[in-house]
Amino acid sequence: MRQSIDRTFTPAADAVDAALVPKRVLYTGAEMPAISLGTFGSDHVSAGEIAEAVKGAISVGYRHLDCAAVYGNEDRIGDALQELFSRGLRREELWVTSKLWNDKHAESDVIPACRQSLADLQLDYLDLYLVHWPFPNFHPPGCRVDSRSLDARPYLHENFMKTWRQMEALVDLGLVRHIGTSNMTIPKLTLLLRDARIRPAVNEMELHPHFQQPELFEFVRASGMEPAGYCPLGSPHRPERDRSPEDTVDMEDPVIVRIAQRLGVHPAAVCLRWAVQRGQTPIPQSANRRNYLANLRAVVSEALTADDMRAIAALDRNCRLVKGQVFLWKPEQSWQDLWDLNGVIAS
Ligand SMILES: NC(=O)c1ccc[n+]([C@@H]2O[C@H](COP(=O)([O-])OP(=O)(O)OC[C@H]3O[C@@H](n4cnc5c(N)ncnc54)[C@H](OP(=O)(O)O)[C@@H]3O)[C@@H](O)[C@H]2O)c1
Numbered sequence: 149m150r151q152s153i154d155r156t157f158t159p160a161a162d163a164v165d166a167a168l169v170p171k172r173v174l175y176t177g178a179e180m181p182a183i184s185l186g187t188f189g190s191d192h193v194s195a196g197e198i199a200e201a202v203k204g205a206i207s208v209g210y211r212h213l214d215c216a217a218v219y220g221n222e223d224r225i226g227d228a229l230q231e232l233f234s235r236g237l238r239r240e241e242l243w244v245t246s247k248l249w250n251d252k253h254a255e256s257d258v259i260p261a262c263r264q265s266l267a268d269l270q271l272d273y274l275d276l277y278l279v280h281w282p283f284p285n286f287h288p289p290g291c292r293v294d295s296r297s298l299d300a301r302p303y304l305h306e307n308f309m310k311t312w313r314q315m316e317a318l319v320d321l322g323l324v325r326h327i328g329t330s331n332m333t334i335p336k337l338t339l340l341l342r343d344a345r346i347r348p349a350v351n352e353m354e355l356h357p358h359f360q361q362p363e364l365f366e367f368v369r370a371s372g373m374e375p376a377g378y379c380p381l382g383s384p385h386r387p388e389r390d391r392s393p394e395d396t397v398d399m400e401d402p403v404i405v406r407i408a409q410r411l412g413v414h415p416a417a418v419c420l421r422w423a424v425q426r427g428q429t430p431i432p433q434s435a436n437r438r439n440y441l442a443n444l445r446a447v448v449s450e451a452l453t454a455d456d457m458r459a460i461a462a463l464d465r466n467c468r469l470v471k472g473q474v475f476l477w478k479p480e481q482s483w484q485d486l487w488d489l490n491g492v493i494a495s
Contacts, residue, residue: 155236186433195221258314380430417446
């Protein structure tokens, strides 16, 4: 859109060279940077702070942003991007992802919702647009975990495909380059892959050392999709509603701490290096320059050893942090019902 073509973008003096950041090659041949900046403020980082972090992160070498309409800050991120474009950054240097929120699954809502994200972000196209959750179940921002939308319902493949056809139409219209999913399961993806005209390019899923989802991870890769991993650091400042007494803390795991001490880095760097080396695209969030710069440096730093990789693989504790209770559709259900744990889509 409105961007300068007569200036060259000057990165920060201590920036990581964006060309050195590993890339994932999607089935279209497009290259997606293998680390993304998270932009969900977890209810305590303001839209303004996230927008500042976007500017700072791009200045230090990030080229991939994980946005979503429901994060409530795309308009501020749009202003930040305009400022960067006026300083010579080119749109095609960036990979911008956004997501369709649950209350916009109706056929008539998908294209307008995407157009709204584009208007807020002040972009002509998105590199990737995801269906944020496979359910149309709406929850108001910051609601309690026992809150349920009145029309909450289970995953209905027929309905999901109506949403997906509109996602495909967005590609046809040139508004998005790729479409994908988030918070899916193997049974749901199996149906989607069977019926899609335009296949999902990416599945965004929770991934960190204590929650490695090995089966889904392998399924996603074997199906020609790239796994993008949210909460890569174990989301230490997640909202209260996403905390349970049984949750474990990745960055305090003695194995992670020991590797970090040996390398002289923060445990966050070990989680991210492991993620990129394993083959997922981590999405760390930080509004703190020292941290987001360290996170980017971690993915261009020396590889972990095969022993380190094996030791971290053995840490999986199946500890899901984002359980999704608010999307349940029956009062007596538990959060496990959202995740098709017995291989069958819950009804
Ligand atoms: N698709 C989905 O349904 C979905 C769900 C959840 C999240 N997401 C995406 O994933 C992103 C990340 O998730 P998340 O924020 O929950 O989890 P996270 O990235 O695992 O954790 C973020 C937290 O880690 C801290 N941190 C970051 N770098 C650090 C470092 N080097 N050292 C110490 N602490 C560090 C940050 O605090 P400081 O600000 O103090 O650095 C921040 O509070 C979100 O922003 C969003 O884009 C997607």
